[in-house]
Amino acid sequence: MARVTDRDHFEASVSENVSLAPLTTLQIGGSARYFAEVRSSEQMLSGIQWAAWRGVPLFVLGGGSNIVVSDQGFPGLVLHNVISGIEMQPAAGDSMLVTAGSGEHWDDLVKLAVANNLAGVECLSGIPGSVGATPIQNVGAYGQEVSDTMVRLTALDTVAGATVVMESTDCGFAYRTSRFKTADSGRFVVTSVTYRLHLNGEPGIRYAELRRYLEERGNERASLGEVRDAVLAIRRAKAMVIDPADPDSRSVGSFFVNPVVPLDALAEIERKMEGDSQSTAAVPWFRVPGGMVKLSAAWLIEHSGFARGYQHGRVGLSSKHTLAIVTREGGTAREVMELAGEIQEKVWAKFGVMLVPEPGFVGLEC
Numbered sequence: 272m273a274r275v276t277d278r279d280h281f282e283a284s285v286s287e288n289v290s291l292a293p294l295t296t297l298q299i300g301g302s303a304r305y306f307a308e309v310r311s312s313e314q315m316l317s318g319i320q321w322a323a324w325r326g327v328p329l330f331v332l333g334g335g336s337n338i339v340v341s342d343q344g345f346p347g348l349v350l351h352n353v354i355s356g357i358e359m360q361p362a363a364g365d366s367m368l369v370t371a372g373s374g375e376h377w378d379d380l381v382k383l384a385v386a387n388n389l390a391g392v393e394c395l396s397g398i399p400g401s402v403g404a405t406p407i408q409n410v411g412a413y414g415q416e417v418s419d420t421m422v423r424l425t426a427l428d429t430v431a432g433a434t435v436v437m438e439s440t441d442c443g444f445a446y447r448t449s450r451f452k453t454a455d456s457g458r459f460v461v462t463s464v465t466y467r468l469h470l471n472g473e474p475g476i477r478y479a480e481l482r483r484y485l486e487e488r489g490n491e492r493a494s495l496g497e498v499r500d501a502v503l504a505i506r507r508a509k510a511m512v513i514d515p516a517d518p519d520s521r522s523v524g525s526f527f528v529n530p531v532v533p534l535d536a537l538a539e540i541e542r543k544m545e546g547d548s549q550s551t552a553a554v555p556w557f558r559v560p561g562g563m564v565k566l567s568a569a570w571l572i573e574h575s576g577f578a579r580g581y582q583h584g585r586v587g588l589s590s591k592h593t594l595a596i597v598t599r600e601g602g603t604a605r606e607v608m609e610l611a612g613e614i615q616e617k618v619w620a621k622f623g624v625m626l627v628p629e630p631g632f633v634g635l636e637c
């Protein structure tokens with residue numbers, strides 16, 4: 272346990288009934304019963320111990336870009352992580368180890384990497400949120416995932432009350448998930464992350480949409496900076512970059528992960544589409560390891576009767592992308608959950624595929 276002096280010191284930084292909506296990209300939800308901003312791993316540990324001492328639940332908040340907060344708020348302590356600092360250390364083979372405090376903005380790190388001609392994260396440009404959240408769901412986009420470059424992380428183990436260092440191979444990374452989102456959900460609080468980036472490395476231009484975008488502009492041999500700009504432009508067109516002037520960016524990005532199913536499930540869906548007199552569209556799918564195929568959640572949603580801009584009360588689907596649930600002024604978490612449920616039901620009824628939500632739910636039973 273923390274010494275009484277540590278606890279008293281931490282208690283002085285705790286506020287009560289702090290509205291969480293402005294700290295999230297959906298801009299909805301109630302208040303945190305207790306709230307503190309945390310600038311160091313020592314403060315984070317004091318916060319963890321304070322919550323245990325008070326017997327209240329704990330939630331670690333980064334940029335709030337992948338959570339839905341209940342309208343009733345959160346009955347425990349929210350620790351808002353703003354642990355900062357970025358260090359670069361030259362390493363073997365023209366690589367650079369970049370270590371960032373978990374409260375740093377992810378896109379600031381990407382921008383810094385590209386400015387220093389370091390390859391490995393350029394396709395992850397424009398993703399909102401904090402560095403510390405990137406390992407939680409193995410953040411990925413446009414052909415890169417953080418697990419490609421992450422070497423290790425430092426975390427506080429809330430069960431053992433100790434600092435732990437985990438190598439990338441210890442993190443259970445897979446498509447849009449990790450041990451931090453599954454078996455060890457809520458157990459570890461990430462305080463810093465180290466990535467290995469490559470000096471003067473080739474930009475990753477593997478993803479078909481990105482390659483097409485560059486080819487159309489005669490720029491197949493784009494630099495890291497040009498790839499970053501291309502990714503940002505593609506993302507902006509889908510409201511996948513936070514922009515206060517674009518109401519379609521009031522989202523958590525994709526609300527559902529793309530389902531990964533066995534080949535025979537794909538065959539069943541294709542049979543259903545053949546019997547659909549309304550549609551001649553081919554089912555898009557991508558082969559993934561383990562004899563499985565990845566389906567497009569957006570496509571399944573569109574072919575279950577939802578159009579872009581679909582409204583449900585004061586929430587709805589983005590007018591640019593059916594995979595993003597967006598909130599309008601006065602929207603509630605209840606409405607978001609109702610719409611998410613309606614989508615799940617209709618996709619299940621039509622295709623027999625249960626869509627799995629991507630964001631975390633705070634103070635909500637799911």
Ligand SMILES: Cc1cc2nc3c(=O)[nH]c(=O)nc-3n(C[C@H](O)[C@H](O)[C@H](O)COP(=O)(O)OP(=O)(O)OC[C@H]3O[C@@H](n4cnc5c(N)ncnc54)[C@H](O)[C@@H]3O)c2cc1C
Nearest residue numbers: 333334335336337400401403404410411412461523524631
């Ligand atoms: C417009 C938009 C576009 C997006 N595009 C993408 C995309 O292309 N690819 C993608 O993968 N995601 C995308 N996202 C989702 C989101 O940005 C990422 O998941 C991001 O990593 C979340 O970071 P955050 O700091 O906002 O996390 P939060 O929303 O604050 O938290 C998310 C979860 O991580 C946990 N967490 C946060 N920090 C820590 C920590 N230090 N230690 C332990 N747990 C922690 C929280 O407790 C919570 O469970 C998008 C979101 C938006 C709004």
